[in-house]
Amino acid sequence: MLELKGIYKTFNRGTVNEKKAIDGLDLTLEDGDFVTVIGGNGAGKSTTLNLIAGVYPVDAGTIRLNGVNITNLPEHKRAKYLGRVFQDPMMGTAATMGIEENLALAYRRGKSRGLSYGINNEERKLYREKLAILGLGLEDRMTSKVGLLSGGQRQALTLLMATLQKPDLLLLDEHTAALDPKTADKVLQITESIVARDNLTTLMVTHNMKNAIQYGNRLIMMDAGRVVVDIRGEEKKNLTVRDLLDKFNVESDRMLLSE
């Protein structure tokens, strides 16, 4: 369970570029919640994810994950609990290292890294199986450098890396935004199947309203650093894009622009 309480974050405080990104955010995710997050540019979606991941510290408020207060943990220590996929396909993998080496790095997330072999044959078998599930043929290119893969392949691989050790929380920051529609669909399908299989608690930021409605059991809309809409259960299931636009007219202009 993720609990965000009274989170505030302002960038460039005291300068002309001061930007209040998160303004008293409260959010609780139940175990197994798959939450899609929508909102206009600057609504605070990505900032929220980055605050949870510890990319920068909060100004005020607490972040608890499964009862553990992670508010002041450095980024690399929080990584133990989190799986992350970024918007930029270049960001989630090491381009100059092989596919299996990247997976081996992810396999050791949250564990100590000592002088034992960085990768062993037993793991290789596991990776081969996991890669085969993606259906991209990567299982036959285990030693290829990740830099040779396409954006979609890299995002699928990053997704696999993020979930290789089951995370307490999966953070997806517009992870299909840089992909063409067909590839984006494929990556979203993979996402859904992995989340369903492992019953992962997930926060998925997206600019695509259709995807936000189609995936997950709960949808939140952010504006000016807060949650302004929170829909779940039956209501979420029956939601349409038109509903969303009609219901929340105030937000829709900006949303439409970015759809």
Added chain:
Amino acid sequence: MEFFASLLSALPGAVAQGLIWGLMAIGVYITYKVLDLADLTVDGTMATGGAVCIILMTNGVNVWVALVCAFLAGMLAGLVTGVLHTFMGIPAILAGILTQLALYSINLRIMDGKANTAINPNNFDLLVSLRNVRSLTIENPIFVAAVFTIAIIALLYWFFGTALGCSIRATGANPNMSRAQGINVNFNKVLGLMISNGLVALASALYCQYQGFADVNAGRGAIVIGLAAVIIGEVLFGRIFRNFALKLLSVALGAVIYYVVIQIVLTAGLNTNDLKLITAVVVAIFLAIPYWKGKYFRGKMKIPAAAGKEATPNA
């Protein structure tokens, strides 16, 4: 004919020198290529290692103990640069320059205020010495330096294959991804800088034994020679050597080639004083080649004979 005769007689010395500097260049490779940091500390550590080694030996310490101490002294210098860079947030280049500057004073202190300390190969059991360079025994510095090179490459190959070593490579390749995978990026940078400078100091200790003296200015421009070796190795062997151990070997060979070429131009009558200028120009050109290649020379594209057949990029 005279040119070739004198070149031939000078060649073993150039090779030995190149092999010892190759160890130093492997240290540079670890920061410059693996960690993606430009570390200028090495201009200081290339004098520190020798100073520690020679002073300890002239005070009766065993040569192997002196080598280990030199290595540790180098690691300490790397630690300082690492802390300046990570804990104090100073850009890596500047952090290295600061440590390098500080090391000048420290090196003088190690050598008791003297800029130059000699060690007599007759009285001490040196591992490598200039005077054995043409002898066909296992005391030949070429042989000894080659053994050191192979041992260190093997050790590094093992280390960078471990979970810890892999995480250091990941740190250099993509720090964002590394943090997301729970890697302590700052710790790894410090560790990498320590290993690198330890190696440089070890090379320095060997080089001072080889020459028979330690000099406070021994490290001036060392980073440029190290980079030259890395780049020459990459340009000449990059396409055939893909394995990590072979890449390290190509760096060592790069250093040997550098010193052989220098020997050739010196034998041809070049003024020794101009050497650093020429080295800098050559390294600058080699550093520019990849940039020029990308900017001014587009890859040659073959236009397929059968038009209409679309290229299919993998999705």
